Amino acid sequence: MDKGSLASALGSASVFGQSQFAFTRGNAFEARVKADGGAELLRLVHDGLDRGAEPPAEATVHLPDLSATGPEGRAARTSLALREATGAAGAWTLLDHPMLALEVAGSPAFLEPDAVVVHPDGSWTVVEIKSFPMLDGSADPAKVGAAARQAAVYVLALERVAARLDPAPRVRHRVLLVCPKDFSNLPTASAVDVRKQRAVTGRQLARLTRVEEIADALPEGVCFSPEQSAEELAAAVEAVPATYAPECLSACELAFHCRARSREAGAVTCLGRPVRAELGGLSTVEDVLAAARGEAGDPDDPAVAALRRAAGLRAEALAAAGGVTGCH
Amino acid sequence: MTAETLAAPAAFDPGAEAARATAAILHDTLHGTERGVVVDSPPGAGKSTLVVRAALELAAAGRPLMVVAQTNAQVDDLVLRLAEKNPDLPVGRLHSSDADPYDKALDGLENVRKSAKAADLAGLSVVLSTAAKWAHVKVDEPWRHAIVDEAYQMRSDSLLAVAGLFERALFVGDPGQLDPFATVGSEQWAGLAYDPSSSAVTTLLAHNPGLPQHRLPVSWRLPASASRLVSDAFYPYTPFRSGTDHGDRSLAFSVPSDGSGPDRVIDEAAAAGWGLLELPARHTPRTDPEAVRAVAAVVRRLLDREGRATSERSPDPAPLTADRVAVGTAHRDQAAAVRAALAGLGVHDVTVDTANRLQGREYDVTVVLHPLSGRPDATAFHLETGRLCVLTSRHRHACIVVCREGVGDLLDDYPSTEPVQLGTLVKFPDGWEANHAVLAHLAEHRVAWRP
C-alpha cells in the first residue's frame, strides 16, 4: 500500500520524500562498497566478523547471478544460491541484493537485503549498507537502531531458508553495518548484535497472524485507493484502528492524518505516550481538565486527587509569580 | 540451550558443586597470577559468605586487605559478619564524617576500630568502606589486595577513583540485578571500554579479557520452584540451580482459606511457589488503589492465617512472621501507598520497599506489585530486566505478584524502537523478553479476582 499518495489524497500531505542528493550519494556509496567483485565488502566482513577464516583476498570468491523473473523467481534463485554456497566449503560467497520471502500474517512478503555473505565455514551474514556516517566509530543511534531492526527481519527470513537445509547452516546474529567513514566516502564497518531485535521481531511476527483477524473485522468493501474521494478514503481509513503517538510523525506517511483525528477526539496521547502515565483512566483533554478543576472525577481516584493538587500548586505558583492567570 | 545444561547429571549435588566453585575462586584469589578475579553470583548464592571467607583467608595469609562495598548498609553488614566469624580479627571501618555514619551495632564489637580517617586504621588486617569514601583516600603504598563487592552495581568511574588503591582484587556481584545509571546523558562514551556510566565489571573485563571468571552455581535462597524461571529469564548464559529440591521446603497455613482472591492466591503460591493475583484490566495511576489494597489484603491474610515455613534449616517449621514477609514495588509512591494501606489494616512490621532498596535482601514470602500493572505505557524503566529480577528473586518459599490483566498486550503494543549504540555489549535477555517469560510462567498460577 502506498501510504504517501494515500496521505496526499486525504489532504494531509506528509513531509516525506528523499532528497536527490541523498539518493545519489547513497547509490554511489553502495556501488563503491561492492566494487571489484565485492573485494572491499568481503574484506570488511572478514575483519569485522570472521578473522579466523581465510582472507577473501586469498580464497575463492563466488558471486552467483541471482537474476530471475519476478520476486518468487528471485527468491527461489536466492535459496538455490545459498544452498550451493553453503556446500562450497572454504569459499566466500557474496549474494548481491538477494531476495528473501517471509510469511507475514499469512501472506508472503519479499525482502531485499543489500547483501548476504556466506562464510567459508558455511555460516551466513546479513550486510546492511547505509549512507549515514560512522564518525570516530559511532553513528546516530536512532539510525543504527532502525538498521538493526531491518537486519533482524532479514536474519529471521534467512533462518527460515536455513531451516529447510540439512544440516541447517548457522545464520549469524551479528550483522555487518557498513557506512562511510568520518567525512569521507571510504567504507568502514561495525558488527551489530541483533539478537534483541530478532527476538522482538519474531514475537511480533507470531502475533501478526492476528492481523488477519483485524482484516476480518473490517467492514466489507473497505478499500484504500487514492482515486476515491477524500470522504470515502477518510471513512475507509477510519475503519482501521490506529493508535497515534507523536513518534509516528517521523515514521509514517499517514501520521498527520491520524494526528488530526486523534486531536479531534481530544486524546491526551497526542502530547506523547508518557503523558498518560499519571492520568490513570482519564484519556481525553476535557476529562483531565474537568477533573483538575474539580468539576468531574472521583476525588478518591489518586489520579484525580493528584491532578487537583497539581492544579492547586500550579495556580498558587503562578499567582505568587505575579498575577499570571493559570487554572480557572 | 538452558534446557540442555539444566537437564544435566541426575546426581547434582549442590553442596559439592558450590564447594568446588568456592575452592576454585579462593585458589585464584590467593594463588593466582592475574590481578583480578571476577565472580558472578546469582540471587542468594552465598555472595556474602564468599566475601567473608575470602577476607578471612587473605587476612590469615597476612595480606593487608581493603574491602569496597557500595552502600554503608552493605559495609556494616560485612563488618558484622566478619566479626561473627572471627571476633579476634582486627577490623577497620572507614566511615564518612556525616552524622550517624555507621550502624550502632558496630560499637559493641571490641576489635572493630571506626574512623573517618584512613590513617587511623593503618595496619589493621581488613579495612572496609564504601566506594564513595575510598575515593577520597590517598595512599603512598597501595593495599596488596582488595575485595570489591556488588561490583555489577558499581559504576566504571567509581572503580576508576579507587583502583589505584590496590594491586589486585576479587570482584564479586550479581549481573542480573539493577544496572548502575547516570543522571545525565552519557551517549558520547557509549562503545568505549571505559564508558564511565557502564558497570565496573564491564570496563574491567573489556580491558582485561583474560581474567579468570567464576560463578557460584547454586542459589541457596530461591526454592526449586523459582530457580528455573529466574535462571532462564535473567541468567540464560550463566544458569544456576537451586540448593534445595522440590519438597525440601513447604509453606502451610493453620487457618483455612476463606475462598477470597487473596486466600486462593496464597494457597496457590504455597503449593507452587508462585501466585498471580490478577485484577481486571484497567488503566490506572501508579498508586492504583485497588491493586494497593489487594497487596495489603494479601499481606494481612498471610499473617492472619498463621503460616508455617518448613525448610532445610530446621526440622521444625518456623512461623511466618511479619519480618519474614516483604512487599516490593517499582516506585516510591507505590511503596508509600502500600505502607499506608497496611497501616490501615494494622500491619506495621512488614518491609515495603522499591526494587532498588530490596537488592540483596531475603524473605520467606514476597508480595510484588507488578511494575507494569495498569500502566498505559511501558517505559525503559519499567521494562528494565534488573528491576523484575530483583522483585522476583527475594523469596525462600513463595512470591505472589499482584497485577492488572493486560500486561501481555501492553508489551506487544509497545514497539521496541530502541536506539542502538555501536560497539556496546548487548545485555541479553532484554526487559521485553524477560517480562514475557515471567508473565507466561505466572499465567500458570493465576487467580483472577474482582475485588
Place this chain on the structure above:
Amino acid sequence: MSLITTLARLEAVHTGRAQPAATVRHRHLSDRPLVFVPLTTAGEAGAPLGALVGTDRDAPHLLAVPQPRDRDLRFAFLAELADIVLPYVEAYAESVEAAERTETDPETGKRVKVEVDLCADAAQLVVPSRAGVDFVRLLGRSMRFRRTAEQDPETPHPAPPRVPLLGRWLTHYGERARVPGSSLLLAVTDLLGRHWATGQSTLEDQHLGALLAWIAPDGAEGATGAEAARRAELARDGDGQLLCPPAGPATDPAFDNKLLAPAIERYDRARTALAAAEDGLEADERLGALTAAEREIRALVESRTRPTWDAVWRGLDLLRELPEGAHAEERWTRDRWSFTSHRDRVLAGEPPQPRRDDAVTAANKLATREREQARLEAQEALDDPLVMAGRRLAGEAFAGEVVDVVMAYSESKRPSPRPLVTVRTDDRPYLGERVKVYRSLGGKPQTAEFVGAASSDDAPEDGTLVLRITDRMGRGKEPEAGSVPEKGDLVCFTLFEHEPRGGAKLPDPEQTPWTHGGPPGEAASVPEAADAQTEEDVL
C-alpha cells in the same frame, strides 16, 4: 513529565495558546549573542550548504556553497565563517577581570588560592534547534584536525589558516552545551520549550515554527495554536515549497529536488563552460553567467534561512520579556570560566581536543555534568515557584506555615541551639526519620532534620511536621536574630541539597589504573592525525 507540566500542556490544548512553564528565565542571555542558522547538504556528513550568521538581526551575513561537494568551495565557506565567528569570540577573550581560583599546589599538594584572569563576559552562540547544536559539534569535529599549509607544507589539501582554530572553538561550544544549565551554546527550541508548555508533544516542539505558532502566533488572527502550528509544519506554496522552511540544518527534500538541484546543475554547467572559454571576451561573458548562477544559489539559501533567522530573534525577544532567574548569573559565571579555560588552552599552544576522551577525562566530564544537573534542578526550583511546585508535588519539597517553635539544645559539652520548628503543610513530602531538609536563608542553605509528625499517629499525611534546625544559627548559645523561623512565617524546605557536593578527585590520566587500560604511554603524546581525505576533489 511532571503532572504540573502535563496540566499546562492540556490547558494549552484547551485555550489554543502556550501556557507558562516557568515564571523566570532560567538561562542567561547575552546582550549581543551570535546567531547561527546553518543549512547542510542532504546525504553528506559535514558538507555545509550555507548559513546566516551574525549579531545584527537586521543584517545577517549570508554564506553559501554553490557546489557543496567541492572541497575548495567548502573551505571558502569555513574560512568566511571563521572570519565572522573568531573576531566575535576573540573580542570576549581579550577582556578580562581578576578572579581567584583554588588550585592544588603541585609541590605541597595543598589547596591554595591563586589569582587568575577571568573573561569579563563570554561569547554566546545561538542556533535554532537541537539539530543545530549537533551541527556545530560536527563542524567543530570536521575542522579541528585539518592542517594548514603553515602547519604542514606537505599536506595535500591545506585548510585556510583560521579554520582549525574555529574547529576547536566550535568543539568546545558543542561540548559545553552538554553541561546542564550551560548557556554558551543555546538552541532556541530548547529555550522556548523550557519556558512555555505548548499543546503539542515535545517532539513537535523541535520544529521552531510550530513552537512559536503556539507561543506567539503572528498574523493568522484567531487561529488556534494547533492550526497555526500545522500551517508552519505543512503549508506549501504553489511550487510545492514549505511556507515555513525547516529550521535546519536539514533542508526539505522538495526544496532540494525542485529548486536547489537545478540551480546547482546550472552552476556546474556555467563553471565548466567558463573553464572551456577560449578567449578573454568569452571568459568574461561566461564569468557573468557563473556569477549569476552563484547569486541564484545564494538567494535560495537566503530564502530558506531568513525565516528561521527572524524566528530565532523573535524567540529571543520573547525570552527577554521574562526576568532572569536569580541563579542564572552564577551559572553564567561558570560558563565564563569554561570559556576562559579554553582560551587559555589555545593560548598555551595545546593541541586540539582529541577524537575520544580518555578514561579519566570521560569520568571527570560525567561527574561535572551530574553535579551541574543537580545544581540546575535545585537552583531552578529555588528561583521559580512554578518549578518548586513540581518538586512539592513530587514529594521532594514542602511549603507551609510555622505553627510552633520550641527552643532546644544539643547534648554536648557546649550546647548549641537545636530549635524544634513545627510546620503545617498540605504537601506530602517523602520524609523518613532524621531525613535532612534544607531551606534558603539569605541565599545559603540552612539544614534541618525531620523529627516526626506532630500528632501521635506516625503517618505524616496529616500535615503537621516537626523539624529540628541544625545549623546557620551563629556560634553563640542563642541563635542569631532571623536565623530561626518564627511562628506565622511561611517557609519552604527541600529534601534535595541546594549545593551539590564535589566528588572525589580522580587520578591524573598518566596514572590511569590497570582496570581502565593503564597509563596511556607513548601513544598519547603523538598528536592526532588529520582525517583521511577522499581522493576525489568532490565527496
